[in-house]
Amino acid sequence: MGAIEIGLAALFGAIVGSFLNVVIYRLPLGQSIVYPSSACPKCNNNLKPWHNIPILSWLFLSGKCAYCKESISVQYPLVELASALIAASIIAKMGLTVQSSLVAVVFLLLLTLSVIDYYYKMAPDSLNLLTLTLAILVIFTPQDLLENFKNALLLAGGMALLRFYLSYYLFVKIRGMSINLKKSPWTKNYNALPRMVEAMGEADIMVAATMGALLGVKLALCAIFLSAIIAMPFMLLQRGKSDEEQRVPFIPFLAVATLIVYLLDSQIYRFLEGLYA
Numbered sequence: 302m303g304a305i306e307i308g309l310a311a312l313f314g315a316i317v318g319s320f321l322n323v324v325i326y327r328l329p330l331g332q333s334i335v336y337p338s339s340a341c342p343k344c345n346n347n348l349k350p351w352h353n354i355p356i357l358s359w360l361f362l363s364g365k366c367a368y369c370k371e372s373i374s375v376q377y378p379l380v381e382l383a384s385a386l387i388a389a390s391i392i393a394k395m396g397l398t399v400q401s402s403l404v405a406v407v408f409l410l411l412l413t414l415s416v417i418d419y420y421y422k423m424a425p426d427s428l429n430l431l432t433l434t435l436a437i438l439v440i441f442t443p444q445d446l447l448e449n450f451k452n453a454l455l456l457a458g459g460m461a462l463l464r465f466y467l468s469y470y471l472f473v474k475i476r477g478m479s480i481n482l483k484k485s486p487w488t489k490n491y492n493a494l495p496r497m498v499e500a501m502g503e504a505d506i507m508v509a510a511t512m513g514a515l516l517g518v519k520l521a522l523c524a525i526f527l528s529a530i531i532a533m534p535f536m537l538l539q540r541g542k543s544d545e546e547q548r549v550p551f552i553p554f555l556a557v558a559t560l561i562v563y564l565l566d567s568q569i570y571r572f573l574e575g576l577y578a
């Protein structure tokens with residue numbers, strides 16, 4: 302792949318990232334993502350086109366609104382930069398094809414879901430299901446469609462089972478701590494327990510399905526394992542904090558691990574083959 306193609310992919314990715322920032326801001330608020338054009342949330346002045354250049358505008362304005370000097374979140378240039386890197390790395394790996402473009406879009410949507418999950422500790426089903434559907438549609442032969450769907454189902458099912466195990470473990474732990482719960486039969490309490498006991502959100506299950514469709518079962522399991530390793534230091538940092546603060550958004554870790562495994566798939570396959578040789 303030539304440097305020019307990769308550079309163009311990065312540029313295109315940064316522009317898409319600029320739009321994703323709008324989606325991240327407006328979708329959870331239930332606002333239209335196409336209208337009106339971007340304005341400063343503080344002073345409501347419309348942004349001029351040169352205030353909207355991905356990454357560069359934020360740097361030139363030193364992270365402040367051009368009108369009221371309200372600081373603009375570093376999220377904006379970071380999402381644009383991440384989008385540029387995602388598009389460039391996928392095109393560098395796969396070349397410019399219909400499939401590679403679709404894969405890049407899936408990863409850009411995973412980025413969007415990650416940032417929303419980071420802020421809200423939940424992710425919109427609309428975006429999550431769109432991501433899953435597009436991931437299933439990444440096919441090279443007609444048979445791939447069924448294969449992708451099957452892998453999505455396997456990962457979603459596996460994640461749902463894991464969720465039952467973890468929730469049960471947390472349930473037993475809480476029950477053990479509380480004398481009140483101990484004395485009454487479990488049938489009285491199981492459903493009455495706070496939602497906190499749910500170890501994973503439904504959004505994680507949909508993302509797992511996307512991972513299955515995109516990576517296949519073996520690599521998707523590697524990616525889930527890798528996401529747990531990356532998440533561990535963050536989880537440990539939350540120890541001793543309140544229950545609400547202890548809830549770490551997990552989609553960012555799943556997304557990062559999925560991208561790493563997708564880019565390094567042949568190396569990981571070789572490593573796995575070495576393990577069983």
Ligand SMILES: [Zn+2]
Nearest residue numbers: 341344366369
């Ligand atoms: Zn302003």
